[in-house]
Amino acid sequence: MQHADGFTAILMAAFATLILAFLWRARRGRVAYVRPIPGIASLEEAVGRATELGRPVIFVMGGSDIRDIQTHAALSVLSHVARLAARLRTPFLTLVKVANVFPFAEEVLREAYKAEGLLDQFSADQQVRFLSQDSIVYAMSAGRTIEETRAGCAIFYGTFDFTSLLMAEPGAQMGIIQIAGDPGLAQIPFFVCTCDYTIIGEEYFAAGAYLSRDPTMRGTLVSQDLIKVLLAGLVLLGTVCAQFAHPWAQAVVEFFMRYKR
Amino acid sequence: MRRAVIRLVTFVGGLFFLLEFLLPERAPDWAGGFDNPLTPHLTDVTNFVIIVGTMAFLLGPINLVRSHVSTILRRRKGLLDSAAFLVFLVLGVAAAIQHFEQEASLLYDVLFYGVLFAFGASSMAMLSFYLVSAAYRAFRMSSLDAGVMMLAATVVLLGQVPVGDWITYSLPEWLHLKTWAQWVMDVPNNAVQRAVLIGACGGAFAAGLRHWLGLGAREL
Numbered sequence: 178m179q180h181a182d183g184f185t186a187i188l189m190a191a192f193a194t195l196i197l198a199f200l201w202r203a204r205r206g207r208v209a210y211v212r213p214i215p216g217i218a219s220l221e222e223a224v225g226r227a228t229e230l231g232r233p234v235i236f237v238m239g240g241s242d243i244r245d246i247q248t249h250a251a252l253s254v255l256s257h258v259a260r261l262a263a264r265l266r267t268p269f270l271t272l273v274k275v276a277n278v279f280p281f282a283e284e285v286l287r288e289a290y291k292a293e294g295l296l297d298q299f300s301a302d303q304q305v306r307f308l309s310q311d312s313i314v315y316a317m318s319a320g321r322t323i324e325e326t327r328a329g330c331a332i333f334y335g336t337f338d339f340t341s342l343l344m345a346e347p348g349a350q351m352g353i354i355q356i357a358g359d360p361g362l363a364q365i366p367f368f369v370c371t372c373d374y375t376i377i378g379e380e381y382f383a384a385g386a387y388l389s390r391d392p393t394m395r396g397t398l399v400s401q402d403l404i405k406v407l408l409a410g411l412v413l414l415g416t417v418c419a420q421f422a423h424p425w426a427q428a429v430v431e432f433f434m435r436y437k438r
Numbered sequence: 439m440r441r442a443v444i445r446l447v448t449f450v451g452g453l454f455f456l457l458e459f460l461l462p463e464r465a466p467d468w469a470g471g472f473d474n475p476l477t478p479h480l481t482d483v484t485n486f487v488i489i490v491g492t493m494a495f496l497l498g499p500i501n502l503v504r505s506h507v508s509t510i511l512r513r514r515k516g517l518l519d520s521a522a523f524l525v526f527l528v529l530g531v532a533a534a535i536q537h538f539e540q541e542a543s544l545l546y547d548v549l550f551y552g553v554l555f556a557f558g559a560s561s562m563a564m565l566s567f568y569l570v571s572a573a574y575r576a577f578r579m580s581s582l583d584a585g586v587m588m589l590a591a592t593v594v595l596l597g598q599v600p601v602g603d604w605i606t607y608s609l610p611e612w613l614h615l616k617t618w619a620q621w622v623m624d625v626p627n628n629a630v631q632r633a634v635l636i637g638a639c640g641g642a643f644a645a646g647l648r649h650w651l652g653l654g655a656r657e658l
Binding site for chain 2: 179180181186189192193196197200242243244246247249250273275276277279280301302303305306307308310313316317325339340342343346349350360362366367369370371377378379380381382383385386393394397398400401404405408409412
């Protein structure tokens with residue numbers, strides 16, 4: 178089994194302390210400014226456009242299962258978009274690839290409609306669809322659903338594989354607003370080509386807190402930036418040390434090389 | 439009450455995995471030299487999580503069947519597609535059972551190798567057309583960023599194919615397209631990929647902590 182060594186444990190403790198410190202700071206009313214994230218801010222624009230057109234909003238979940246944090250981040254965004262669509266009385270459809278995510282997606286949608294006082298308008302059978310665990314079948318079905326329902330906007334959120342283009346291209350050819358979020362790197366170029374906005378890297382995980390409108394949650398986003406600064410500082414330290422032949426500098430480089438995968 | 443239970447279970451489960459990871463496999467001698475007390479239970483807990491996840495496995499296909507049966511009963515658009523789905527679902531299950539019981543199964547071969555594989559290959563063929571269409575959109579120089587991307591893509595594409603070598607073979611090696619393509623891949627591309635991954639790791643850590651402490655999972 179894999180266990181943390183001292184350095185990893187110290188880093189984890191430092192990150193956790195930073196996050197909790199900013200949470201505590203935000204609860205005391207000192208909320209930092211959070212820069213607008215265009216991809217996330219445009220979710221409202223996309224749902225609004227679909228409402229104006231009288232067409233459905235399609236939310237396509239990624240392929241990670243419920244044990245992955247990526248799925249939970251996607252469910253946070255799903256909840257926000259579903260509430261928005263319910264409020265505007267816009268038809269909403271969620272497509273699910275992984276069977277164990279299905280009950281969670283259904284529950285999130287039910288809660289979203291309930292929160293808007295429209296539980297009677299929620300139809301689990303019609304609004305949450307499991308398509309297939311097979312990547313190609315899922316992608317083809319998602320693309321076809323976007324075409325057939327003449328979607329007003331499509332949101333792809335989660336971990337996607339080589340089939341991302343198959344599901345995003347039909348919407349791009351229809352000219353609808355498309356927003357994609359993927360924490361990985363491999364599919365980003367395809368989403369950049371086919372979607373209006375692409376949410377990448379830490380923005381993907383920040384979306385839930387950003388959309389929550391809770392100043393406390395938004396406060397923790399500052400700590401994410403500080404974690405990035407801390408890690409960038411370590412990269413810089415390793416780079417500078419690698420330029421010198423002094424035993425201390427070499428010892429630092431060797432120490433960091435142990436963590437290079 | 440329900441939310442409190444969900445948060446409690448999440449917290450206890452997360453605490454188990456966190457402590458199992460943070461505690462060393464064997465404590466140093468000065469600390470007693472005992473083995474990690476949680477590691478022996480890791481497999482059992484992981485299996486439990488997998489079993490609970492498997493219980494949800496049937497929910498997906500059940501939703502599919504309910505959705506398509508509803509389309510047929512209410513005679514909605516796509517009635518024939520739904521009927522075809524149900525017929526092939528029954529045939530697929532029958533073929534899988536037959537294949538499980540006997541090695542050679544004509545029904546299985548026809549459905550999986552004759553139909554499913556062919557459909558998969560056709561779909562992948564479509565991907566190449568979509569690639570061209572998406573690349574055309576990406577290569578339209580609508581801004582400075584798009585121009586830089588197009589230049590980098592052109593260098594990388596030409597540097598990977600023999601014609602790129604042919605164009606620049608008479609120039610000094612540092613001017614070869616292959617050299618420039620490799621530089622684009624190794625330096626700017628690699629640096630940006632690592633930067634995005636570092637940001638994503640920090641984000642995943644923060645999101646994980648929020649969910650573990652029940653601060654962010656208010657939608658569930």
